[in-house]
Structures are given as structure tokens and as C-alpha cells.
Amino acid sequence: MAEPVLAVDNLATHFFTRDGVVKSVDGVSFTVAPGEVLGLVGESGSGKSVTGFSIMGLIDPPGRIVSGSIRLKGEELVGRTEAEMRAVRGRSLAMIFQDPMMTLNPVLRIDTQMMEAVHAHENVSEKAARDRAVQALAQVGIPSPEERLSAYPHQFSGGMRQRVAIAIALIHRPALIIADEPTTALDVTIQSQILAEVQKLCAESGTALVWITHDLAVVAGLADRVAVMYAGRIVEQGPVDDVLDRPLHPYTHGLIGSVPGDSLPGKRLMQIPGSTPSLGRLPPGCAFEPRCSRAVEACRAAAPPLMQGAGGRAYRCINPVSAEEAA
Amino acid sequence: MAAQELLRIEGISKRFVKPVDLAGRIANMMGASNRESVVHAVDGVDLTVAEGEVVALVGESGCGKSTLGRVIAGIHEATKGRVFWRGQDIAKMDSAARQAFTLGAQMIFQDPMSSLNPRIRAGEIVGEAPRVHGLVDAAGQAEYVANLFRQVGLDPDYRRRFPHQFSGGQRARIGIARALAVKPKLLVCDESVAALDVSIQAQVLNLFMDLREALGLAYVFISHDLGVVRHISDRIFIMYLGRVIESGRTDEIFRAPAHPYTRALLDNVPRLDARKRSFSTVKGEIPSPLHPPPGCHFHPRCPVAGPRCAIEVPRRTTLSEGRIVACHLADGGVSAAA
Ligand SMILES: Nc1ncnc2c1ncn2[C@@H]1O[C@H](COP(=O)(O)OP(=O)(O)OP(=O)(O)O)[C@@H](O)[C@H]1O
Ligand SMILES: Nc1ncnc2c1ncn2[C@@H]1O[C@H](COP(=O)(O)OP(=O)(O)OP(=O)(O)O)[C@@H](O)[C@H]1O
């Protein structure tokens, strides 16, 4: 296997708040190979965004990476200064947010912003920077890009703004892009257009992609591998087909059963009882145990260790779902 | 199914007039001529709901789902058209009949947090309307509310809590309990599960189905999520820029969508069983409802459009019993009109 673009090992990012320590990310490990798409899924508050921000070096106090390692093309990112991280961000590592206005400045014209992005890491002429901007906009499917360059962000629709944000992320052909729910707020047909563009661009340039979403169905269509987060930990990961067809972790199993559209219309959906736990007060054992129908005594005693399964699968469960039960 | 008709709307249109905004007024002072603009949020919609039936309204943002839902629930008055509740025109009702409609059709909103008063305890939120409308007296209120809490799967002891002390799924249940408190026959659910996590969404969808069974409730279910709609509805109305472009039984529409937009929508829905797919795309953006394209609103994005589509508004064509589509393909073809 090729050397991974990104290797996250035992990452822990905690927030030290007045009400106590919030262990938003607690012992997360995964790798992404060149050109690979990893889907990072989980419900609200499970730690997906904090994982993404940790990789980007964007964790601010009271938050802090307390342990673990993040290596980009073999080089350690944890412990770098803000100035060092700025040189990495935008050049070999880029992020796309759910709200494109996290990337875009509302008071600057698109051309100004895109040329600034080019100049941030490359010393080229105005003309060359402008050409790059036009090219990048065309690449993400913006019609007549030369004309659109002089517009302001508010003159674009939500879908168009997201395309511009993606174009900016792609300008320096980064080795890795972290996409945090960039299509969640968009309509189905527009989401589909953007997924198609992203798919094409990553295939062409070999850019690796971490796609953060709560939507398992998007991951099914887009990703090579999937990692499922629950309460700050990855509870299961592996190739998409394996995880979705033969889930090992009871949470993954329940999540798949909760998605309407596949199970028989009108039938009750499989539902996971209870609600997601508060990260400040996690039980000592498996965080899913209070909601889990397969829990045994040992689940309450200590957090399940990471188990390795066949074919690059890994999971944290003492009493995993068997292949027959998963079917 | 020969169930009784509960609600019928005929030729419903709803227009909003948007005044010129500040920027526009300033520009006007410098010689520009910005006029107030008119949005046809809903444009000539017919629809019926039978007792105990689940009818879904689907479509992309701005197509008029919420506006139509509000007209159905009696919150908005239509600009044009008529609404019948149990066969009676609501414009000609006496006050007793009007009251029966007002209580009989209840709306549940998307964001349970913003529709629940943060300073009022959950028990009072649920119990206020039935007391005001004389469905229960002050002495009976506590027990009445406790029963509603049980019905939606909440611990009755939570009655003294405030909205912020509940999780998202629990708040959704409070919103549902509040609507159920006045014994409605029809619930209009506007994106009621959109903001919930999948596992919680499943709990609430199951609750909707249980209530339908137990109380014979009918639903108008507004959603942009076709997976949810497929799961829960008997019939679907698909909207595009204010118009219904296709309607019919849910299973039939999913098996054989007739309108090019419906086909595009179904093709583009992410599905758990569609792995590593290449996403097909509908070209173009959703046009602004302020300036909808002439003829068929969908023609600039339609892969099979012809010259007729840019000129003539497609008529409604009945394909089979209860199956209606508004597309020239089903009505003589897309080449220029004879
Ligand atoms: N600045 C902060 N201070 C304290 N806690 C924080 C902070 N930022 C995030 N958290 C907590 O960390 C946890 C994980 O948050 P995160 O934003 O990563 O969730 P997520 O999986 O991205 O959820 P969503 O799907 O809602 O975006 C949450 O419980 C959140 O409240
Ligand atoms: N009170 C109002 N005043 C002016 N315009 C309105 C008003 N309510 C809705 N509109 C306009 O009517 C159109 C339809 O809006 P509506 O909210 O019904 O759409 P929707 O299908 O519910 O969209 P979404 O999926 O985004 O909720 C939009 O263009 C909207 O801007």
C-alpha cells in the first residue's frame, strides 16, 4: 500500500471549560491514502468537526490537542507553531466548511480573494494569478468564470458560493482536503452537482479527501472507506461495502437501520433508544452502553479497546454484531 | 381506499409582495427604478387529503412547500382559490365550524426550539390550548397533559422542565404533544424531522406512524428528504417553483417517475445501496422564484425540453387514476405547438 497522505494516531483534543473537561476527540486513529476518500460520519456532537479542526491546526483555547500525532506526508503537525501551520494550510492541506462564508470574505470581490489565495503561497504575476483563478472557477463548473470573477459573494447562490470555496481549496492542488458537511445545506440536485465535481477533481489530481457528514447515504455514494464516530471515538472503520453491509458495532448497525428509504415503506424503523450522551459525563465503560441492546457486564467495566478485524476493519466493541444478525 | 375526504383545496395561489429593500430605495434616490417584486410562492394548486392519509409535499428550497402547508393549516389566507374542510368551504363557515377547522388542522414546525416559548414549562406549553378551548378544565389539565406526554413517549415527570432542558428529539415530541392536545384530525408537519439526528429522526417517524394508527390522524408531510417521504407517505405532490409538477401514489412515483424533474430528483437522492456511484447531475441552478422562467418553469434545466416548453405552461395530464403530471411530453410532445 502507498504511504498514507494523512496518518492520525491516537489523537485526543479536549476543551477545558468551566464546567469541566469536554473530551470532544479521545483516541482517534485513521489513515488516508493518496486519492482515497474517507467518509467520517457520526451524529451531532460526536466530534467530527473537532477532528477536522485539529488536523488543520485550528483548535483555539480552551481547547487543546492533549496527545497523539497527526502526520501529513510523514511530517508531524502536532506541536507546530501557528506560522508554520499557516504555511501548510491552503498549500498541502485545505478545508471546506458547511458555510462557505467561513472561507469567503463578504466585502471582497471574488477575484481579489482568489488571487490573494494564489499569492499566499506562490510568487507569481497578477496576470498568472488571475488566470489561475479563472481556471479554478471553470474547474468547479461555474459558467462564464471571467465575468463572475468581479462579483461579490452575496451575488451568488448558496451552491455557487460553495463552488467558489471549493475552487479556493483546490488552487494549490493540496495533498489532502477536509470537507466538513459542505453539501448539507444544499438542495438535492445542487448537492449532486457538487459531489460529481469533487469526485472528478479528486480522481484527476490524486487529492485525498476526508468527507465529514452525518449522512450515511452520501458516504455510501462517495467514499472508499468509512469511519463512524460516537462520543469522541471512532467506534468502527473499514471499507464502505463491509461496514454498510456487515456492520460490527451495534451503533453502526442501529444507524443503518434508522435510515428511512431502504427498509420497507410504512414499517417501523429500527430505532436506537435514548439520546447521545453528554461528553462531559461519559460512563466509564463503552459510551454506547446505555443505549445498546447487546451490552454485557464487561461493557460497563472499561472502554472497549480497538479490535482489528479482517480486511482493514477496526472496531471498539466487546460483543460485536455477527454477520447473520447484520443481514 | 374509500376513506372520507378530510380536506380539499382548489386552485390555491399565494402571492407575496416584497417591498423595495433599503439598498434598492437608496439606488432609487440616485435615479434607479427598483419596483416592489411579487413572488408567486404557490401557483394554482389542487390537492385532497383523506382521513388517515399521509400526503407528502416535496421539492427544493423556495418551491412553496411551507407556504402551501400554512394555507392548508389555516395560518395563511390564500390569495386565490378555495379550501374545503370536510366538504365545507372555510370562507363560508360559521364560527363553530371555523373553530372545528382551526383545531382540526394543526401545524408542527421545523425548529422545535424557536416555536417553544423558552420561559414556559413544558406542561403548560402542552396544556394551555386545550384549557383555553374548553377541552379540559383546570382540575383535569394535569392528568390530560400527563397522558399526552405518555402518548409521545415522554416521562410525565418532565412537565415541570423548561424547553432548553430537553434534547432535540424530546423537544420535537413536546411540539407534537402540543399539536395533539387539541385533538386534531390533520397534522401539517413542516420539515419536522429535518433537524434531528438519524437515530432520533427514526424515533420521531415511528411515533408519527404509531399516532396515525392509534388516532386515525391524517398528515401533510413536508420534506425535502425523499427517503423520509418514501417511507411515510401514501401519496406525493412534487413541487417546482410554486407549481405541482407531478402527483400520485408514492410507490408508483418511485417506480416510474413521469416528469423529468421528478426523475432528476429521484436519480440524485443519495442511497445507502448506491455505492461509489458517479453522481449524475441536473444542469443549472434553481431559478429565483422572483423571476421564474416562462412556459414550463423547469425547461432551462430539462434534458428533454423542446421549443414548446419555453412558451407554453404545461397542462395537467391524468396518466392513470390519481396520477397527474404537468409536462408537454405527456401531452402531445415538446416540439412547437401546432
Ligand atoms: N469551543 C468549544 N468549547 C467547548 N466544547 C466544544 C467546543 N467546540 C466543540 N465542543 C464540543 O465538542 C463536541 C464535538 O463537537 P463537534 O463540533 O466536533 O461535533 P460534530 O460531530 O462536528 O457535530 P455536528 O454534526 O453537530 O457538526 C461537542 O460536544 C461540542 O459541544
Ligand atoms: N412571508 C413571506 N413574505 C415574502 N415572501 C415569502 C414569504 N414566505 C415565503 N416567501 C417566498 O415564497 C417562496 C416560497 O417559500 P416557502 O417558504 O414556501 O418555500 P419552501 O418550499 O418551504 O422552501 P424551504 O425548503 O427552503 O423551506 C420563496 O421564494 C419565499 O422567499
Ligand code: SF4
Ligand atoms: S414540460 Fe418540457 S421542460 Fe418541462 S419537464 Fe416536460 S419536457 Fe422538460
Ligand SMILES: [Mg+2]
Ligand atoms: Mg460539525
Ligand SMILES: [Mg+2]
Ligand atoms: Mg419551508
